[in-house]
């Protein structure tokens with residue numbers, strides 16, 4: 453088990469062992485922390501025919517079938533990352549919940565990415581929650597709890613999975629990384645503070661391309677004629693990312709985030725006078741052009757960045773190149 457899951461697992465164990473298991477639990481936390489496996493493990497304990505004080509047995513029929521995906525008393529919904537959860541899927545839940553469990557232990561419904569539930573589906577789910585038949589547990593996972601209906605929230609216990617701080621994440625990541633990665637902190641930020649995704653990022657050689665991009669941007673700050681090197685570094689980064697295609701990190705939007713973090717860091721240091729703010733560009737000397745910008749200009753450049761925002765990767769790469777160039781020129785004109 454990932455070390456950052458130990459605490460929420462303890463909370464779940466205590467709840468389970470107290471015998472006061474609610475009908476619905478929302479497992480909430482950032483993307484990439486292992487919430488799906490965690491939810492399945494929670495379900496294993498709930499359905500286990502021979503639970504131990506520290507967890508499910510892993511050997512009984514129930515445990516084996518749940519691991520296989522063949523458990524007749526369990527339903528797992530919403531595995532596709534962006535698929536909406538249909539009202540049909542929710543009807544299936546109604547069917548399962550109204551039957552007597554085959555194994556007599558209880559019935560389990562896991563809904564991944566519960567934020568993708570339509571309002572109609574959520575309302576159908578509420579109906580089931582209001583009239584549970586027998587021992588039923590719903591486990592909903594989400595990385596965006598604010599998109600869940602308040603009525604679903606109010607009928608559920610929330611189990612939070614917190615992202616580990618960078619030092620703990622780093623210790624875990626270095627168990628799987630050889631060598632020293634000076635920019636690991638920035639990879640971690642770009643990967644949404646997910647140790648698992650950061651590790652994938654490193655394993656797919658993305659760090660090398662990001663380092664080159666950071667270097668070229670740093671050089672551009674001293675010499676605005678080097679803008680084309682930044683564009684080339686972006687192209688190289690995106691080409692590598694395309695061969696890997698990770699939902700969150702390979703999209704061109706990461707370019708937006710990188711520049712945004714740069715400006716955000718400078719703003720925190722200069723305007724908010726936060727000496728502890730880390731700097732994605734490393735130690736910034738007082739004569740760095742970014743440090744000469746006033747707060748208003750930094751905010752304007754951050755707003756201008758919206759033009760290169762491309763969360764769906766829908767902007768053709770030539771167009772993205774032009775927009776980035778335009779933004780770099782606007783930045784250079786402000787120095």
Ligand SMILES: [Zn+2]
Pocket residue numbers: 499500501502503508509510511512513514515
């Ligand atoms: Zn078991």
